[in-house]
Amino acid sequence: MLEAYRLECTRGDRTLFRGLSFSVAPAQLLHLAGANGAGKTSLLRILCGLLLPAHGEVRWGGRPIAAMREEYAAQLLYIGHANALKDELTALENLEIGGTLAGRRCTRDAAFDALEELGVGRCAHLPIRALSQGQRRRVSLARLALGGTGSREGDGKNGAALWILDEPFAALDTAAVAHLENLIASHVTAGGMVVLTTHQPLAVTAVTMLRIELDIDMDARR
Amino acid sequence: MSPFACIVRRDLLLAFRRRSDVFNTLVFFIIVVSLFPLGVGPEPNQLRAMAPGVIWVAALLASMLALNRLFAADFADGTLEQMALSPEPLFLLVIAKVVAHWLVAGLPLVLIAPVLGIQFDMPADAIMVMAASLVLGTPVLSLIGAVGAALTLGVRGGGVLVALLVLPLYVPVLVFGAGAVVASGAGLSAQAHLLLIGASLALSLVLSPWATAMALRISLD
Secondary structure (H helix, E strand, C coil), X not given: CEEEEXXXXXXXXXXXXXXXXXXXXXCEEEEEEECCCCCHHHHHHHHHCCCCCCEEEEEECCEEHHHCHHHHHHHEEEECCCCCCXXXXXXXXXXXXXXXXXXXXXXXXXXXXXXXXXXXXXXXXXXXXXXXXXXHHHHHHHHHHCCCCCCCCCCCCCCCCEEEEECCCCCCCHHHHHHHHHHHHHHHHCCCEEEEECCCCCCCCCCEEXXXXXXXXXXXXX | CCHHHHHHHHHHXXXXXXXXXXXXXXXXXXXXXXXXXXXHCCCHHXXXXXXXXXXXXXHHHHHHXXXXXXXXXXXXXXXXXXXXXXXXXXXXXHHHHHHHHHHHHHHHHHHHHHHHXXXXXXXXXXXXXXXXXXXXXXXXXXHHHHHHHHHCCCCCCHHHHHHHHHHHHHHHHHHHHHHHHHHHHCCCCCHHHHHHHHHHHHHHHHHHHHHHHHHHHHHHC
């Protein structure tokens, strides 16, 4: 269970939000909406623990994440704006490294299957430099398919319980969007949690969906 | 593969695929060291006397040049965020990055330095001592430099700032490193100097990854 307790975020001298509390239980999806600059990415980074809130705290299983950094990190999969891919490495190498960094036992076959699942299996041995923007995004998102929902039961080390996705649908074509929605839906149905931002209407069915709209003209703005 | 080995391997692979960066450091080192005899004149005694200082200063500047490559690319493409969010402690990943950085930017200098020493007509035992002082000293430069590089991540004009931050900490290494070679040239034992460099290596190996990890978290905030 992920809880945000009275979060306040200030960037520069601007308060983006204040007193923001919510919780995400297993098998729930939280959709963060709001205009550009409303603080969606900042909120996601706070939920990851990359950014410290000015006030309040984020709790995982009732404990503040600041006190359990590595333990929380093992439960978390964050895909940010940046793809975290290296231009000089191939898609397969990038995915293997990403998986290993996230603490998974990542074999070459598992990485290849994940790329295949996202429809970029053909590009597995091409350097990222040679891929289009959408293909890069797919390679980055293949980390979701890597030991994701399927292998989660039984082994807590494999697969993350909480996905935090920043604009996952950006640059994707319609087929990939539909596929990603399926991936998210099956993760949530299997008892996972997802927090994501997107400007597109979400068509994830059969899933408890929460929605928070961050307002840029909130009175909290100074 | 453990995350530590994975990062070392990845950084070496990246360096291999971007070879020009590696050669930049090495070529800079060779050029600076080779220009001195041309500028100062071919007086052998003078060259022999200044060789340790010249080679050490050039090694120091060359490794400082390579510093901004340490975290900048990972910061720009988001990999650094993933490292900060890894279940592996960040300071371990920092050590992995510094190890890879030293293998790419420090080790070549250590290997080429004896050749450059011959160019200055240094006696064989002085060359041995110089190589030993560089083997112990250049990792210290990389470790200390990592703190500076992490602190100035994403700062415009970071290059100058890194120099200002790390140079004062580099000075002791330079003094002991060049001092070791001078001492052996004067017929004294270089052991004391080498031990002091070894001590600073041990100290920076403990403190610098931890400080670097803290600095990275601040830079990512």
